[in-house]
Amino acid sequence: MSTKRKVILVTDGDSCAQRSVEVAAKNIGGRCISRSGGNPTPLTGSELIKLIKEAHHDPVVVMVDDVGNVNIGESEKLIPRIMNHPDIELLGILAVASNTEGVNGVHVDFSIDSDCKIVDQAVDKNGYSTSDKVLYGDTVDIIDQIHPSSVVVGIGDVGKMDGKDDCRRGAPVITRALEEILKRSGYH
Numbered sequence: 243m244s245t246k247r248k249v250i251l252v253t254d255g256d257s258c259a260q261r262s263v264e265v266a267a268k269n270i271g272g273r274c275i276s277r278s279g280g281n282p283t284p285l286t287g288s289e290l291i292k293l294i295k296e297a298h299h300d301p302v303v304v305m306v307d308d309v310g311n312v313n314i315g316e317s318e319k320l321i322p323r324i325m326n327h328p329d330i331e332l333l334g335i336l337a338v339a340s341n342t343e344g345v346n347g348v349h350v351d352f353s354i355d356s357d358c359k360i361v362d363q364a365v366d367k368n369g370y371s372t373s374d375k376v377l378y379g380d381t382v383d384i385i386d387q388i389h390p391s392s393v394v395v396g397i398g399d400v401g402k403m404d405g406k407d408d409c410r411r412g413a414p415v416i417t418r419a420l421e422e423i424l425k426r427s428g429y430h
Contacts, residue, residue, distance in 0.1 A: 246331040248300035250423055252416070253320060253381035254338040254400045255307030256281040262413035265369045267303040268418040270294040272426060274303045282309040282318040290320060291327055295342040301333060301429060303420065308388035309379040312344045318381050324389045334393040334423030335385060336416070338400055349386055350377050353396030354419040369398030369406065369415060393426045395419050 250272070252263055260279030265275025267274035276294050278285055282307050284292070294302050306325065308315040325332045337348050353361050364377035378397040385394060397419050401407050407415035423429075 246329055246335035246381045247297065247302055247335050248296050248325060248429060249294060249302045249304055250323065250336065250420060251261040251305060251335040251339055252305050252338065252400065253307070253321075253379060255279045255283055255305035258402060259307075259338070259400035261422040262407055262416050263305055265409045265413040266416040266420050270420045272299070272303050272420070273302040278305040282311075282315065283307050283320065284408050285348040287320050287323040291324065291330070294324070295329060301398060301424065305391055308316055308379055310340070310342055310380045311339060312342055312380065313403070314384050315381075318407065320385050320419060325388060331391050333427040333429055334395060335390060336400075336419050336423070337377050337382045337385060337394055337396050338379050339365055339377050339398050339416050340379045342366050342378065343366070345378055345380060346383045347376040347378040348382040348394060349375050351393050353377065354415055354422065356398055356415060358404045358414055358418045360422065364396045365398050366397045391408065393423055395423055
């Protein structure tokens with residue numbers, strides 16, 4: 243019997259985010275499925291699950307991006323498919339804020355702000371704390387509908403946040419978020 247693959251989902255995948263996700267995955271000793279990067283995510287659910295299973299080691303970091311779609315788009319539908327797969331254990335979801343209007347958003351357990359600090363509320367695209375627990379992004383609406391048992395962490399626009407999460411600086415904000423997911427999930 244095979245061990246379930248340990249996965250962290252990131253709801254962003256444009257080229258800037260992808261470079262930071264790749265750096266952050268390396269920083270935590272994980273594997274990034276670089277082919278999941280794209281705006282929108284260029285893989286089908288079957289292709290993505292195959293790549294997760296083939297990853298050299300855990301944790302496996304996967305990007306899903308709906309390219310600003312205010313509805314639940316095809317890339318966003320990958321979230322429950324991965325979460326409910328019998329060979330995958332979802333450690334956490336990194337919910338990425340955007341300026342997309344007309345979305346419901348997602349209730350986060352906590353967020354990592356642009357200064358790498360844990361805050362109890364959501365953050366905006368720039369990584370600044372907001373006044374409530376709902377984070378607004380284009381690839382996050384489905385998360386509240388599926389009620390994941392894993393931790394949901396809010397973060398600003400990965401790889402950006404006024405340069406504070408730049409991959410050339412070691413992608414410190416997303417790295418901190420991934421580290422916190424590992425810690426709170428009990429992953430060793």
